[in-house]
Amino acid sequence: MELVNIKTVYDMCKKIIIITELQEYFKIDDYPKFAKIVKELVANGTLSEVKSSKLNGMDPPLYNKYRVNQNEEDLKHLEEEIIYNFPLEFGRDFYLKNLKKYETDREYIISLGDYFRNNKNELYIPMSMNERSFSIWGIEKFLKDGNGQNILKNLGLSLEGLNVYTTPEPFVYFSSRKEKNQKVLIIENKDTWYTIRKLMIDGQSAFLGESIDTIIYGSGKNIEKALEEYEYTVEPYLLNPLSVLYWGDIDYEGIGIYERLKKRYSEVFDIKIFDNAYIxxxxxxxxxxxxxxxxxxxxxxxxxFLEEMGSFKERILKLLQAGLYIPQEIINYRILKEE
Known part of the structure; x- marks a missing residue:
């Protein structure tokens, strides 16, 4: 390799280097000679190509930008930071073994550490996930959608340790009879929910041979979390319903929603499929x-689901294996309306 001090790349104090700046910094006018050095720096791991920056159109071609990879020796100071600066609650093993990952996550870990040191009393006060996330990082969805939960895991921490509560989407329901011993129907899709509500407002109380008192809009998979808040969402007459029926699309998603509801809430509700509707x-x-x-x-x-559908099981399996599904909306206003 040409006699160029690789340390000068680090001495530029930049994470991303523009190729023309690098050539000027090395003071190498001979472009082929310069290109050879850059390729060797890439080969030995000092530089990485920023491929989104595109090639410079010269011969041999180079990318317009390169990322400077930290020298392992330059990361040694991070070991001391992890060992001596982490709060006692933070696990150290993962980041001591993954110093480059620590360098990436460092600013977020510092913010979390500051929170543990300076605002620890706030951890005794429950907050929603987004509220806690904003309190710590100034990014309200960092725990929910960002890298926050991975960082917690790497530090041996948990959401429970941050004293956060989830905020599932509240569900919408409509009751035609406001008395106890309710027959409740959870409906996966909005159009079908509105159609049945419209008919209920007009005085209809039975649908496809089944008496229904209350309909809940499931909003797809949202109902799986939303039912956690059932007792805090509904009026007293809806507590301890007589039965809960579920009706959705005949596809993997709709079937999966029902099965997960049944497994998760079977001790709270008597959940069954609305078999008349599926048939x-x-x-x-x-x-x-x-x-x-x-x-x-x-x-x-x-x-x-398939076992509960009895003799219709094979027809459903054949449908799914063919890559097809039956949308709930196949049953429309005309069919639902009592003659």
Whole structure:
């Protein structure tokens, strides 16, 4: 390799270097010679190509920008910082073994450490996840959508240790009868919920052969968390309902929602499928061109739903294996309305 002091790359005190600045800094007018040095610096790990910066159009081509990778020796001071500056509550093992990762997460860890040192009393006061996140980092969704939970895990901390509570989306419900011993129907999709509400307002109380007192809008998977707040959301007459029926699309997502609800809340509610609705959907779909479900759907379902569908199990399996699904909206206002 040409006699160029690699330390001068670090002496530029930049994380990202523009290639023309680097050539000027090295004072090498011979471009092929300069390009060879840059490629060697990439090969030995000193520099990394910033491929989004695109090539410079010269021969041989170089990228317009390069990232300076920290010299391992230059990271040694971070070991002392981890050992001596971390609060006692912070685990040290992960970051001592991953100093470059610590360098990436450092500013967030420092903010968290400052919070533990200077605002520890606030940890005794519960906050929502976004409230706590903003209190610590000034970024309200850092715990929920950002890297916050990974950093906690790396430090051996937990959300429980931050004394946060979740805030599931509140669910919307409509009751035609406000008395105890309710028959509740959870409806996955908005259009079907509004259609049944419209019919309830007009005085109808039975749908597809089933008497229904209250309908809850499930909003897809949101209902899975929202039911945690059931007793704090509903009026007293809805506490301890007689039964809870579920009705959604016949696809992996809809089936998965029902099965997870059943597993999670079976000790609280008597949850069953609205089998009359599902049977009607299957019969109406016979001979029709059906939509294809998204490849992104989680296909990890159990046998709970299929077993409850009894003799219709094979027809549903055949449908799913063909990549098709039956939307809830196949049952429309005309079908739901009592003659």
């Amino acid at each position: 009607a959907m299957i019969n109406l779909a016979e001979g029709r061109v059906l939509p294809v479900y998204s490849d992104k759907q989680n296909k990890n379902i159990d046998s709970i």
